[in-house]
Amino acid sequence: MKKLFLLSIVALFSSFLVSAQTDIFSKPAKEQLVVDQAGVFTEQEITQLKEKLHQFSKETSTQVLIYTTPDLQGYDVGDFAQRLGQSWGIGSKEFDNGIVIVFKPKNSEPGRITIQTGYGIEPLIPDAVANQIIDNEMIPEFKNGNVFNGFNKAIDVCISLTKGEFTAANYESKIKKSENIGGAVFILIIFLITVFSLIGKSRTGRHYNAGTKSNLPLWAALFMLGSGSHRGSGFGDFSSGSGSFGGFGGGSFGGGGASGSW
Amino acid sequence: MTQQQKKWIIIGVIVLVVIFLISGVKNSYNKMATMDEQITGNWSQVENVYQRRADLIPNLVNTVKGYAAHENQTFTEIVEARAKATSVNITPDKLDAQSLQEFQSAQEGLSSALGRLMVVVENYPDLKANQNFRDLQAQLEGTENRITVERRNFNESVQAYNAFIRMFPKNIYAMIFGFEKRDYFKSLEGSEKAPEVKF
Numbered sequence: 001m002k003k004l005f006l007l008s009i010v011a012l013f014s015s016f017l018v019s020a021q022t023d024i025f026s027k028p029a030k031e032q033l034v035v036d037q038a039g040v041f042t043e044q045e046i047t048q049l050k051e052k053l054h055q056f057s058k059e060t061s062t063q064v065l066i067y068t069t070p071d072l073q074g075y076d077v078g079d080f081a082q083r084l085g086q087s088w089g090i091g092s093k094e095f096d097n098g099i100v101i102v103f104k105p106k107n108s109e110p111g112r113i114t115i116q117t118g119y120g121i122e123p124l125i126p127d128a129v130a131n132q133i134i135d136n137e138m139i140p141e142f143k144n145g146n147v148f149n150g151f152n153k154a155i156d157v158c159i160s161l162t163k164g165e166f167t168a169a170n171y172e173s174k175i176k177k178s179e180n181i182g183g184a185v186f187i188l189i190i191f192l193i194t195v196f197s198l199i200g201k202s203r204t205g206r207h208y209n210a211g212t213k214s215n216l217p218l219w220a221a222l223f224m225l226g227s228g229s230h231r232g233s234g235f236g237d238f239s240s241g242s243g244s245f246g247g248f249g250g251g252s253f254g255g256g257g258a259s260g261s262w
Numbered sequence: 263m264t265q266q267q268k269k270w271i272i273i274g275v276i277v278l279v280v281i282f283l284i285s286g287v288k289n290s291y292n293k294m295a296t297m298d299e300q301i302t303g304n305w306s307q308v309e310n311v312y313q314r315r316a317d318l319i320p321n322l323v324n325t326v327k328g329y330a331a332h333e334n335q336t337f338t339e340i341v342e343a344r345a346k347a348t349s350v351n352i353t354p355d356k357l358d359a360q361s362l363q364e365f366q367s368a369q370e371g372l373s374s375a376l377g378r379l380m381v382v383v384e385n386y387p388d389l390k391a392n393q394n395f396r397d398l399q400a401q402l403e404g405t406e407n408r409i410t411v412e413r414r415n416f417n418e419s420v421q422a423y424n425a426f427i428r429m430f431p432k433n434i435y436a437m438i439f440g441f442e443k444r445d446y447f448k449s450l451e452g453s454e455k456a457p458e459v460k461f
Contacts, residue, residue, distance in 0.1 A: 078407050131400030254311075255407035258400045 024073060025087040031247045033057065038068035038105050045148045049155070054245040056159055060166045061092040062121075063249060064158055066151060068103040077102055077112040078259045085116055091251025096120035097166050098251035099158055101151070106142075106262060113138055114259035115154070122256040124162050131258035133157050139262045164197050290432045294441045297423040301444055302354040304416040308447065309351065311408040312369055316348050318405060319376075322398050326379065329389035333382050336375075343375035359445040366447065376402075413447055420444045 028035070033053040034046050041049070049066060057063045065085065072080050081102040085091075091098025098118035105111055115130040125133075133154050141150030323337055350368040352361045389395055424443050427436035436442075 078403075079410065082407065082411055127401045127404030128397035130404075131396065135396075253411070254307075255409075255411035256404050257407070258404060 025083050027088055027248070031088075032245055033063060033065050035065070035067045038070045038103070040068050040103070040105055040147045042148075049148075049151065050245075052155065052159075056163075057245065060097075060163055061095065061249065062097040062099070062162050062166050063090045063092075063251070064099045064101065064155060065090045066101050066103070066155075068105070070105065070107070072102075072104055072112065076259075077104060077114040078116060078255070078257060081114045081116040081257070082253045082255050085118065085251070085253040089248040089250035090253075091118045091120065091249055092166075093250035095166050096251040096253075097162065098249070098253065099125070099162075100253070101154065103147070103151075105147075110261045111142060112259065112261050113142070114257060115158075116253055116255070116257035118251045118253050119256075120166070120251070121162060122254070124165055125158065125257075127256060127258050129161070130256075131260070134258055134260040139260055142262055286431075287435055290435050291439060294423070294427060294432070294436060294439070297419065297426060298441065298444075300419045301357070301416070301423055304412065304419045305352070305354055305357055307412045308409075308416050311405060311412045312347070315402070315405045315409065316344055316372070318398065318401055319344050319372075322379075322402065325392070325395050325398060326383060326386075326389060329386045329392070330382060336379055336382050340372075340375040340379055343372040347372040357445065362445055362447050417446050420446050 032050060034041075034050045036046055053064050053066070065088070067081070067084060069080075075083070081100045084102065085098055085100035089098075090100055096119035099121055100114075100116045102114050102116070103112070113134055115125070115134060117125050117127075117130060137153040137157060138150040141147070141153065319340065323340060326333075327337065347368045350365050352365055383389055427433060427441050427443070
């Protein structure tokens with residue numbers, strides 16, 4: 001009898017464990033691009049990162065998720081990030097342009113970091129480049145205890161590598177085939193952005209130079225001017241409404257990217 | 263109610279039931295066909311990522327050769343394993359357990375040859391510090407992850423399909439239309455998780 005009782009307790013427990021394990025990858029109620037489970041950022045840093053990433057998502061449909069966790073639940077960090085990105089659907093469904101960065105702080109075990117790229121990001125940030133971002137921008141900062149700096153630099157590089165490819169304009173035109181609201185002005189702006197993004201791409205190329213701070217390319221500066229009438233919120237703002245984040249887009253991940261430890 | 267009216271009601275009910283049945287069969291058939299296609303599509307992804315790994319190897323071998331020229335035995339092994347792995351291909355309509363097994367063992371041969379190369383690399387610190395080599399290492403790691411992901415996607419689509427065609431009454435339709443249970447791409451012991459490619 002006692003044995004049976006114990007057994008049922010064990011069964012109950014293990015069922016809890018199983019559900020807890022699958023739960024970590026299920027979509028959260030509040031969708032946002034910075035999730036600090038490990039508590040490595042200050043309030044202000046989180047706000048700063050969120051602002052940058054939510055703005056970038058709005059502007060280009062490219063989504064970068066930052067996720068820190070004290071425990072990887074036995075998964076390899078890259079595997080963890082891939083599952084997370086896939087089940088949360090980071091990046092847009094049309095372009096699979098999501099990036100997931102998972103961080104596990106150093107404790108008794110070595111710290112782990114990974115950048116996982118969605119299918120659409122793979123050609124823009126190849127594995128070798130992701131690895132260089134980790135080696136050159138992130139790990140040196142992490143070793144000095146500046147987690148925020150490492151992330152901030154890495155995100156800047158990711159943003160400058162991807163921003164020419166997916167613009168709000170070609171995203172909009174893909175999901176809404178015909179939109180007449182903006183009229184001639186809207187079409188003109190889209191035309192200008194497309195032209196300038198093409199120029200910008202051929203001008204800057206796609207090569208990653210470690211250590212160089214990216215300057216705002218010409219097309220982006222013009223883009224700002226073009227949409228200046230919107231609300232002057234820095235970059236162009238195509239989606240109407242407040243500055244809040246619109247939610248994950250349903251992008252897929254195939255395991256591309258790189259990982260590191262320190 | 264007259265005899266005539268009764269007859270019409272019965273006919274009406276029969277017609278409704280038949281329409282209902284046909285639409286059920288049609289939906290199930292279409293779903294099965296879609297899921298079947300999904301499996302084929304996922305299989306080609308699996309082959310793509312294995313091909314991607316094979317494509318990295320000549321470059322990797324050349325880089326390592328620059329530092330470890332006299333490890334000829336290892337190089338020969340890996341080149342042979344690669345040739346064998348790239349020669350085994352499965353046409354999508356022949357995805358049975360046996361051909362999957364052959365594919366698996368050829369790829370497994372390449373994996374272990376790569377493993378031996380990595381052991382060799384350990385002895386050459388200069389090589390490990392070489393940027394070109396580090397890039398290749400990152401690419402190889404990423405590709406191993408891709409292999410894990412695409413295998414998982416393939417197996418998940420097989421599982422979904424197999425579960426679907428076993429349900430009543432779809433199992434009957436599946437039998438009529440010749441949808442058979444598909445085989446999993448089984449992994450050898452312990453290869454379910456992405457192998458750590460550490461140099």
